[in-house]
Amino acid sequence: MLDATTLLFGLPGLQVVNVTKQSDGTRIIDAVTDEDIAGACPRCGVFSTSRKQRTTTTPKDAQYGDGRIIVRWTKTRWRCREDYCARATFTDSLEQIPARARTTGRLRDQMGAAIGDAARSVTEVAAAHFVSWPTAHRAFVTHADARLTEPAPVRALGIDETRRGKPRWEQRADTGKWVRVDPWDTGFVDLDGNQGLLGQAEGRTTKTVVDWLSARTPEFREGIEYVAIDPAAVYAKAVRTPGLLPNAVLVVDHFHLVQLANTAVTKVRRRVTWELKDRRGGKVDPEWANRRRLLTGRERLSHKNFTRMWNALIDEDPSGQILAAYIGKEEMRTLLSTVRLGGDPHLTRHRLHNFFDWCADSDIPELLTLATTVETWWPEINAFLRTGITNARTEGYNRLVKTVKRSACGFRNRKNSARRIRFHSTRTQRAAEHQISC
Known part of the structure; x- marks a missing residue:
């Protein structure tokens, strides 16, 4: 039976043996591996009885209250004695704390939800949980990739552009001339369902739209009946590309x-x-x-x-x-x-x-x-x-995109930026899926 402190700590596989509080309010939780799972080889699954040494690790965990919590996990390095197992030694590992992990699973889930669902900046979340920026961002990437799916076929598609960053001057390597680069992203929005922002593509040219639509499945392209745009010739030319959207009718907002x-x-x-x-x-x-x-x-x-x-x-x-x-x-x-x-x-x-x-x-x-x-x-x-089809929903998502760009504090990696923007622009879909599952 678990004692009250271990039960309150709530990390499966760890038993709390001591809790101390330092002068600055930091609490140190000393824990050991649960005896029922200690010594199981992660490769062959056989429990070992040959201890090699003891080691201590301090994985970062979710915070409780205002004070900082440090987990000090004392675990054993074991020898695997099975002849058929290629693993010579191993240390205790848990589902929440895999081998070589420096953070617990629940902390990663908490950081991913804080960045994704609460729209907080990565820097702010990293500082609040005493981790580095890359660690917090990796938590969000895992959180987002598990929830973002390939767009399903839509009946009405909205296309519009948003500016990404300020114009800048770049020198061409072949000619040596300086040219003005005006960065834009083209967004694709589900106007008839709850999928929100289906995706983004860099640029606002005919090729940008054609390439994004060509990357979708034939069922997706054939299911589009209406495409709403502003009076932009480049978008109209893309939609009218022979064979690209065979059933689509172009609508001007x-x-x-x-x-x-x-x-x-x-x-x-x-x-x-x-x-x-x-x-x-x-x-x-x-x-x-x-x-x-x-x-x-x-x-x-x-x-x-x-x-x-x-x-x-x-x-x-x-x-x-x-x-x-x-x-x-x-x-x-x-x-x-x-x-x-x-x-x-x-x-x-x-x-x-x-x-x-x-x-x-x-x-x-x-x-x-x-x-x-x-x-x-x-x-x-x-x-x-x-x-009566309009691009009003697309304009609404453009506003959300600009808000996300401000809170993201200037992503330089376009892939990271596009992932975060789409995650925030698909909240309605995830909420609907959650209600259905409940």
Whole structure:
């Protein structure tokens, strides 16, 4: 029967023989190997009775309370007397403390969960448990690799990029010229299920997407029915690669279209200010004071604020270009709102005609450019109006990716960075699997 101290210590295979406390609060736990398992050869399994010497090891263990705990394990080096066994000598080992281990299994599990599940930095966890950075990171790698799996087939796939680090200058070895390297990562997100971030690939080119998708199984590629992107030609080209995604329909996210419309309004406002005043706008200028209202949807503006903005810009801009750009932006939003009505084809054609007609009649360069973009991407925009599939979940994971990058304090090894980002971006999947198993 185990004594109370050994039971409280709770490390299977070790018996506590003494506990001392030092002046700085550190507690030293002296332990020996349980007699029932001592002397078992790890190779042949036969118990030995030939002791060679005693040795002491101090594996680091999980902390209890605020004070530090040091485990001092006195174990025996045995001789294996079996003729058929190639092992000459061995020391006691436990499942929690294998041979040559410097940390206990429960400490490694605790550090892996602290870094992975609690999103703490490796440096912080290593300092809290009195271990080195590589030891804490190896614990997380083991913790993450045991839980991360190959992505299962998805119905809707989201693709978007995030910046990885700051731009830097590198010298080409072949030409000797200095070139600007702008590091980006392309993320792939499950838009229809709970798998979260399926993976990341370095770069934001057509080849980046093609290579990542080609590495997946044929069942994965054939199961994709929709791919949501922002209006990026490189991603569209990759998705349209013959034979890569035979059943996929390309969808352009409406958020980026509204962003393009808002950008057009801002460009018109700035250009008109320079033309009228030969300077940039300031707080004394009505068009600058109403810059936020110009980017706000009409339904979100009160009647008072809308009237104030409208009257101020009529008096300030004789050409009426700023308000014309604002109306063009609202026509774009009205067109995109057709998705709430199920993408009715007749209503879609009517609103698309109104948008194109307004942009053409205004003869404003920025609106003509916006109309050209809509015309170029219209099949993909129409797919959004019919399906309602957006890249909103991808944008959410982009925010999470940036948070993880900050807490990771600058991973230089891209593989380590990608592992940690994906682990944090698959919490929903693991939580769902845990509920099913319970």
